[in-house]
Amino acid sequence: MAAIVFGLAGRLRMDALTQRHSSTTVLGLFAFVNGVIAIAIMAAAALVTGDPFVFPSLGPTAFLLFYTPMLPASSPRNTIFGHAIGAGAGYLSLVVFGLTDAAPALASEVTGGRVGAAALSLGLTSGLMVWAKVPHPPAGATTLIVSLGILRDPEHLVVLMVAVALLVGQGLVINRLAGIPYPLWRPAPPPPT
Numbered sequence: 001m002a003a004i005v006f007g008l009a010g011r012l013r014m015d016a017l018t019q020r021h022s023s024t025t026v027l028g029l030f031a032f033v034n035g036v037i038a039i040a041i042m043a044a045a046a047l048v049t050g051d052p053f054v055f056p057s058l059g060p061t062a063f064l065l066f067y068t069p070m071l072p073a074s075s076p077r078n079t080i081f082g083h084a085i086g087a088g089a090g091y092l093s094l095v096v097f098g099l100t101d102a103a104p105a106l107a108s109e110v111t112g113g114r115v116g117a118a119a120l121s122l123g124l125t126s127g128l129m130v131w132a133k134v135p136h137p138p139a140g141a142t143t144l145i146v147s148l149g150i151l152r153d154p155e156h157l158v159v160l161m162v163a164v165a166l167l168v169g170q171g172l173v174i175n176r177l178a179g180i181p182y183p184l185w186r187p188a189p190p191p192p193t
Contacts, residue, residue: 031067038062038170042163051159052151057083057141058167064138065171069180072187073136076168082129082136083164087157089124090146093117104149114148121147 039054039062046053061083064074072078094100097113097120105114125143129135142160145151151160175182 034066038167052156053163055145057138060138069175069182075183075187077185078134078136079168081134082139083142085128086125086139086142087146087160090121090143093121093147094152117147
């Protein structure tokens with residue numbers, strides 16, 4: 001993240017900011033600003049459309065994209081596929097346990113079916129991300145959001161994926177403006193040893 005902040009400061013001719021203040025202060029400010037911007041964009045889209053563009057797993061995704069952009073888990077490919085796997089596994093689990101029309105677990109009671117759906121969705125998400133080589137830890141939250149019935153309508157899952165794509169786009173723009181070689185799709189290969 002330091003490279004992002006210092007890269008942006010250099011491009012915007014704000015080197016004095018990074019020289020006058022501790023890196024922790026500047027990095028914290030950067031994280032704060034990007035967190036506000038990321039969720040404000042999604043919240044504005046939700047306000048205008050009435051669709052659920054804001055959901056809990058966007059927070060850790062934003063943190064990964066702006067704090068550790070060069071980790072494989074932060075790449076656009078891993079982020080998009082990870083959340084797609086999570087949403088798909090969550091919905092499949094709802095179908096398997098007959099919960100597509102059930103009230104969310106947080107608004108009703110936790111049943112055996114809901115426990116089974118949550119367990120199956122997280123297991124599927126974890127396994128599929130490993131097998132597909134697209135690890136993205138926040139997708140574990142996405143699958144639970146779906147299997148617990150918080151977002152369960154197929155059209156809401158499409159909105160969820162649009163929100164993920166918008167966040168990845170923001171990450172791409174900010175990181176590239178900062179001079180970080182943030183990947184366009186796949187994570188950068190590890191350096192040869």
